[in-house]
Amino acid sequence: MAVYLALALALAALWAVKYVMDWTAAVNALRNYPGLRYAFGPDSLAVKSRIPYFSAGYFNVFTRKHRDFEEFDSDIVSSVSWLPTPGRLLMLADATAIKEVTADRVKFTKPLAVYKILMFYGSNVVVTEGDEWKRHRKISAPSFSERNNRLVWDETMHIVKELSQVVWAGKREVPVPNVVDLTVPIALFVIGVAGFGKRMSWFEDLNVPEGYHFTFKDALHIVSTDLRLKLFVPEWLLKLGPAKRLHNFWTAYVDLEHYMRDMIDRRKDSENKEERYDLFSSLLDANEEESEGSAKLSDGELMGNIFIYLIAGHETTAHTLAFTFVMLALYQDEQEKLYQHIMSVATDGKLPAYEDMGKLSYVLAVLQETMRMFPPVINIPKHAEEDTTLPTQNMAGEKLTVPCPKGTAIMIHTPGLHYNSRYWKDPHTFNPSRFLGDWPRDAFLPFSAGPRSCLGRRFSETEGVAILTYMIKHFRVDVLEEPQFAGETFEQRKKRLLRCRTALTL
Ligand code: HEM
Structure with a gap:
């Protein structure tokens, strides 16, 4: 027994020595560049909040914004974490360094392991690198065409018009206790029709098709909300479904797979393929036109890309719109400015058409x-493929050079960049006008940048501008008055309304 104990102690000691050596090596590789030293770094999803020595807190990436950079006096900050193994990371809030990283997709790749959660249904354009990514991008990029953008505009207007004129018909006031309950269905309907040619109205789609447990809309919503379960809960337990949430997730996951397979099969079988400009039809067309058999996407890969369009196509836009309505409700002067701007474009009382989008500059600015x-x-991850350095500055504007050895993880820290006062005057102030005229384009990165930037940027902007234009033209958005919050100050109200968390997106 004593021998085993001694052996275990010796092994533990060896492990500890190796561990300390690895950690020291990680610190030395970054030449101990100033930054965070916690057991779990800010890129670890293990612990949400900052706890001294233990966790940098992944949600603190959003809540602290540019503060860590100010405290360490550099627009690049390092992090060396201890768990599960010593890891080094550079957090970037410097527009020049970020431009270097996003422009060179060979020197700085995507760490694919982080994207595992997005490839359950099949490989796709988001989760691939190198030649594999090129193959996916070549076939998916043409879907995001001008014709598709026009479809997004027309269909979005149709959806919000139906909401206003039919669902809310005759109502002077419409209370919406949680704004996401409004923006998520709108975004789902838009991706349904402009992404997949599947019109889902506010009334249709209530009946679940035979052989399914959920409507397409509900299956998609449940899967995107609880996707992490697929990563952390073993499949047998999901199937067993001991809790309602697990059971619902698994049922919705299987339903969504059937819906997607059915869409592919139906489209393949249909004899006369009408000209359609939804993303899915264009994806299949581009795949069929691909002459080299080996370059074609398999059914599994088609499904992977469809899933990405579905997920990327609604969460981000829905939540952006939710924040937008809250900000407009809080800042009534900005809402009034926006209303006047829309009315100046919608002369003769008509709804602006897709061609007018360029004139709706203030809507886009909001x-x-x-x-x-x-x-x-809030975190766009990259991985350094070779030894290099990155340029940055301290708070006084003095130039600094940061070592970035091969294998270093990189976090493009969008809140740090977006609240960096070097680029944005009074960054904590809601001031849409800053986006009119000249503004620092390299310091605005919600859609990433360079060759791996968002394919759906124009899709999402078109949808957002159409929704805001219609809604602000026809309604005033106010904070719902509730007796339990009667005495709150403006700051307390703002804090309450902007409470958020990060799941797949903020
Ligand atoms: C507010 C709306 C949106 C935001 C903020 C956003 C943000 C982003 C970001 C940051 C990336 C880069 C991700 C990375 O490097 O890991 C990305 C990539 C991508 N997005 Fe979006 N997105 C939005 C809307 C959309 C929509 C509506 C679609 C499709 C319908 C879409 C499709 C894609 C695709 C396919 C990629 C992968 C591009 C590639 O790797 O080549 N996105 N998006």
Whole structure:
């Protein structure tokens, strides 16, 4: 017994020595560049909040915004974590360094392990690298065409018009206790029709098709909300479904797979393929036109890409719109400015058409300012493939050079960049006008940048501008008065309304 104990102690001691050596090596590789030293770093999803020595807290990436950079007096801050193994990371809030990282997709790749959660249904354009990514991007990029953008505009207007004229018909006031309950269905309907040619109205889609347990809309919503369960809970336990949430998730997951397979099969079988400009039809067309058989996407890969369009296509936009309505309700002067701007474009009382989108500059500015303050993606991860250095500055503007050895993890810290006063005057103030005229484009990164930037940017902007234009033209958005909050100050109210968390997106 004593021998085993001694052996175990010796092994533990060896492990501890190796562990300390690895940690020291990680610190030395970054030449002990100033930054965070916690058991769990800010890129670990293990603990949400900051706890001294234990956790940097992944949600603190959003809540602290540019503060860590100010405290360590540099627009690049390091992090060396201890668990599960010593890891080094550079957090970037410097526009020049970020431009270098996003422009060179060979030197700085995507750490694919982080994206595992997005490939359950099949490989796709978000979760691939190198030649594999090129193959996916070549077939998916043409879907995001001008014709598709026009479809997004027309269908979005149709959806909000139906909401206003039919669902809310005859109502002078419409209480919406949680704004997300409004913006998520709108965004789902838009991706349903402009993404998949599947029109889901506020009334239709109530009946669950035979062989399914959920409507398409509900299956998609449940899967995207609880996707992490698939990563952390073993499949047998999900199938067993001991808790309602697990059971619902698994049922919705299987339903969604059937819906997607059914869409692929139906489209393949249909004899006369009408010209359609939804993303899914264009994806299948581009795949069929691909002459080299080996370059074609398999059914599994098609399904993977469809899933990405579904997920990327609604969460981000829905939550951005939710934040936008809250900000407009809080800042009534900005809402009035926006209303006057819309009315100046909608002369003769008509609804602006897609061609007018360029004139609706203030509407886009309101969305951009919201995304600056509440970037849906708070961490865009990269991985250094070779030894290099990155340029930055301290708070006094003096130039600094940061070592970035091969293997270093990189976090493009969008809240740090978006609240960096070097680029944005009074960054904590909601001021959409800053996006009119000249503004620091390299310091605005909600959609990432470079070759791996968001394919759906124009899709989402078109949808957002259409929704805001219609809603603000027809309604005034106010904070719902509730007796239990009667005595609260403006700051307390703001804090309450802007309470948020981060799941797939903020
Ligand atoms: C407010 C709305 C949106 C935001 C903030 C956003 C943000 C982003 C970001 C940050 C990336 C880069 C991710 C990374 O490098 O890990 C990305 C990539 C991507 N997004 Fe979006 N997105 C939005 C809307 C959309 C929509 C509506 C679609 C499709 C319908 C879409 C499709 C994609 C795709 C396919 C990629 C992968 C591009 C590639 O790797 O080549 N996104 N998005």
